[in-house]
Amino acid sequence: MSDLFAYTLRLGDDALISAQRTGEWIAAAPQLEEDVALGNIALDQLGQARSLLQYAGSLDGRTEDELAYFRDEREFLNVQLCELPNGDFGFAMARLLYFATYQHLLYDELRSCADETLAGVAGKAVKEVAYHVDHATQWVLRLGDGTEESHRRMQAGLDTLWPYTAELFESDALVQRLEVAVDPATLHDSWSDRVLAVIDESTCERPSSSYQHSGGRSGRHTEHMGYLLAELQHVARSHPGATW
Amino acid sequence: MDFQATIDADGRIEPRDAMPDGYRKTLIRQIAQHAHSEIIGMQPEGNWIGRAPSLRRKAILMAKVQDEAGHGLYLYAAAETLGVDRADLLDLLHSGKQKYSSIFNYPTLTWADIGAIGWLVDGAAIVNQVPLCRCSYGPYARAMVRVCKEESFHQRQGFEILHTLSQGTEAQKAMAQDALNRWWWPSLMMFGPPDAASTHSEQSMAWGIKRHSNDELRQRFVDMTVPQADVLGLRVPDDGLVYEDGHYRFTEPDYTELYDVVKGNGPCNQQRLSHRVKAHEDGAWVREAAAAYAAKKEARAA
Numbered sequence: 001m002s003d004l005f006a007y008t009l010r011l012g013d014d015a016l017i018s019a020q021r022t023g024e025w026i027a028a029a030p031q032l033e034e035d036v037a038l039g040n041i042a043l044d045q046l047g048q049a050r051s052l053l054q055y056a057g058s059l060d061g062r063t064e065d066e067l068a069y070f071r072d073e074r075e076f077l078n079v080q081l082c083e084l085p086n087g088d089f090g091f092a093m094a095r096l097l098y099f100a101t102y103q104h105l106l107y108d109e110l111r112s113c114a115d116e117t118l119a120g121v122a123g124k125a126v127k128e129v130a131y132h133v134d135h136a137t138q139w140v141l142r143l144g145d146g147t148e149e150s151h152r153r154m155q156a157g158l159d160t161l162w163p164y165t166a167e168l169f170e171s172d173a174l175v176q177r178l179e180v181a182v183d184p185a186t187l188h189d190s191w192s193d194r195v196l197a198v199i200d201e202s203t204c205e206r207p208s209s210s211y212q213h214s215g216g217r218s219g220r221h222t223e224h225m226g227y228l229l230a231e232l233q234h235v236a237r238s239h240p241g242a243t244w
Numbered sequence: 245m246d247f248q249a250t251i252d253a254d255g256r257i258e259p260r261d262a263m264p265d266g267y268r269k270t271l272i273r274q275i276a277q278h279a280h281s282e283i284i285g286m287q288p289e290g291n292w293i294g295r296a297p298s299l300r301r302k303a304i305l306m307a308k309v310q311d312e313a314g315h316g317l318y319l320y321a322a323a324e325t326l327g328v329d330r331a332d333l334l335d336l337l338h339s340g341k342q343k344y345s346s347i348f349n350y351p352t353l354t355w356a357d358i359g360a361i362g363w364l365v366d367g368a369a370i371v372n373q374v375p376l377c378r379c380s381y382g383p384y385a386r387a388m389v390r391v392c393k394e395e396s397f398h399q400r401q402g403f404e405i406l407h408t409l410s411q412g413t414e415a416q417k418a419m420a421q422d423a424l425n426r427w428w429w430p431s432l433m434m435f436g437p438p439d440a441a442s443t444h445s446e447q448s449m450a451w452g453i454k455r456h457s458n459d460e461l462r463q464r465f466v467d468m469t470v471p472q473a474d475v476l477g478l479r480v481p482d483d484g485l486v487y488e489d490g491h492y493r494f495t496e497p498d499y500t501e502l503y504d505v506v507k508g509n510g511p512c513n514q515q516r517l518s519h520r521v522k523a524h525e526d527g528a529w530v531r532e533a534a535a536a537y538a539a540k541k542e543a544r545a546a
Contacts, residue, residue: 020294023302026309027290028519030527032283032317043303050299065298089530142416145540146533150409151530235297242413244298244355244405 003178005059006077007095008118010066011106012052013078016068017225018099019045020232024086037135041096044128051121069236073226074219081164083216083225087157090150092138094157096197101133101194102168105187115180137198144202155204162207167214251452256382259325267451270444271381272326273342274453276333279319280344284311284337284516287414288352289361294474297355304401305358311394318390322383338521346502347434349510356409356416356423363404364431364469370395371465372435380452403472410476417477424473425481432494435462441499466492 022042029035053064081099086092107129110122143154170184199206215221236244247263250256286309291297295303316474320330336342347365352358373395376388386421409420436442448454458466470492473480484495504510 004436016299019302021305023293026293026306026313027283027286028523028526030523030530032313032320034312034527034530035283035286036310036317039306039313043306043310046299046303046306050303053299068299069297089527142537143530143533146537147529149529150533150536231294235295239297239413239415242297242416244301244408 002059003174004115005056006174006182007178007181008052008163009055010061010077012049012056012067013021013076014082014099014103015045015052016049017045017076017078017082017228019049020228021082021084021086021099022092022096025092027207030089037094041132044125044132047126048121048128051124053116055121065236069233071234073221073229076221076225076229077217078221079164079216080213080222080225081161081216083222084161084164085224087160088153089139090143090153090157090159091160093136093143094154096132096136097140097195097198098161098165098168100129100136101191102165102184102187103129104133105190106182106184109182109187113180113182118180120128139142140198140202140204144204151203152196154202158199158204159207159209163209163212170217174215192198206221251380251450252451255380256385257380258382266447267453268326270448270451270453271384272323272328274448275319275326275384276328276336276342277325277344279316279323279333280337280342281348282316282319284344284348284520286316286348287311287516287519288348288512289358291352292355292358295355296358301405308362308398308401311398315391317396318334318387322387325383334524338517338524340517343506344464344516345434346505346510347430348516349505349512350427350430351512353426354419354423355361356406356419357427359402359409359420360423360427361494362398362400363406363472364427365434366395366399367469368431368434368465370399371468373439375455375461378452378455403476406476406478410478420476421478424478428481429497429501430463432465432497433499433505435459435465435500436501438496463491466494 011088020044022038022045026035027043029038037091049068050064053067057063059107084095093125104126107122108233111119111126113119113122140154143150145151157188169188169191172182175181175183196206213222236242247257247261250261257267287303289312293302294303296305320333323333324330334343337344347368352361369394373392374390377385377387377392379385382402406420406423409416434545439445439457441457442458445454445457449457470480470485482495484493486493505513506515
């Protein structure tokens with residue numbers, strides 16, 4: 001597995017698994033406007049996943065669908081944050097705030113990298129995730145500073161997901177070796193500044209947790225990942241070789 | 245110009261114009277039920293977003309279901325021009341006092357059903373809705389222009405799904421035929437009861453809300469669809485189908501099934517409504533929070 005392939009796969013899997021979870025909200029959102037908004041966000045995430053998996057596949061002789069539908073759990077390189085099952089809407093907005101803020105910083109750097117394809121994908125995606133960050137921010141503020149119940153739920157979402165955020169910024173030999181890669185560790189301080197500013201303004205408490213989960217980047221996932229893939233992959237795997 | 249003169253001159257009635265109570269009520273009922281159909285219709289298709297067998301199909305399906313949410317939004321907005329509130333209309337849906345199209349009370353059992361819904365259900369919806377672009381009530385007519393454009397896009401995508409399946413493996417072909425077998429009769433019922441038994445039709449025709457009878461539209465749908473089934477290499481499950489004088493003569497569906505499903509006795513009535521009610525109830529705290537936050541902001545600005 002080449003470094004560029006593995007790196008692209010990491011980004012692509014983050015986007016794909018996020019799209020799968022965000023897509024579950026369509027037809028289940030708190031109001032119709034939100035079905036539309038979350039549909040938009042899921043589509044953006046899926047679009048990014050497709051561009052990245054197509055590129056990864058081109059380096060490896062596979063199609064986007066072979067990568068999405070015919071890899072097993074241990075071969076997926078997304079962070080665990082993306083795969084956790086959907087909770088309530090506060091959980092969804094906490095996840096989107098954490099993840100989209102990270103993606104925004106990442107794509108913003110990546111668009112000036114020397115790899116033309118990655119730079120191109122990032123240049124398009126950075127505009128999309130700017131909207132995701134804005135959407136999540138608006139909701140974290142509304143929920144945090146809305147009613148007692150919404151404050152409690154927003155705080156719970158922020159707290160529950162906080163231990164899954166350090167994984168976004170893990171550095172390893174691969175990102176240090178691969179010249180076009182953005183070392184995610186370099187994004188952490190800006191991420192922290194932005195996310196904490198939103199949390200402060202929302203009147204929620206800053207989450208604190210000493211334990212941080214890890215493992216997604218090397219294919220060690222939560223128990224939930226297998227079920228997510230079972231749903232994602234089962235039709236395609238039931239008809240190997242078929243076109244759709 | 246007064247109401248009847250406008251109708252007679254084939255003009256448009258606008259929200260501020262005087263209109264008979266019955267006209268207003270009929271439109272509210274029809275537009276609301278249309279909006280409800282859009283949002284309930286998100287469920288049978290949403291059922292396959294997680295399992296769509298290729299990423300391209302997944303993206304198309306997501307966009308389609310999202311379009312339906314959008315249609316719901318502008319149809320509720322059109323209904324609101326008649327002096328009702330979206331929240332109240334949703335309550336009427338949730339309490340079962342207003343209906344939605346019975347077609348969405350059938351289950352989507354295989355991936356081919358997503359093709360069949362696009363091709364047949366959206367196809368039938370287009371036949372029903374194209375005349376509504378000339379409906380006498382302006383906001384409804386204008387909403388329908390936009391809806392119809394997107395629906396025809398959806399119909400082509402549905403056809404394309406089935407076309408790919410019918411060119412595929414034996415299992416895929418069988419899946420496509422099975423979907424057509426299950427969706428054909430319910431699709432014919434989408435045009436409502438036969439003209440002789442249709443209760444609201446005559447007045448709606450006089451008001452320029454409805455332009456063609458149920459049976460006329462059903463015939464138009466059959467004539468359009470049968471040749472497309474031939475292109476797909478699929479068999480319409482009707483032994484009585486014959487081509488005669490420029491039309492396909494077809495067997496009428498069993499309307500007792502339609503009446504049953506309308507009354508609540510279809511395979512998914514309960515499931516669809518309880519999913520909708522649950523999403524609405526689960527979201528109540530979010531909507532309350534948004535209102536509370538907006539009020540706080542306003543108070544701070546004052």
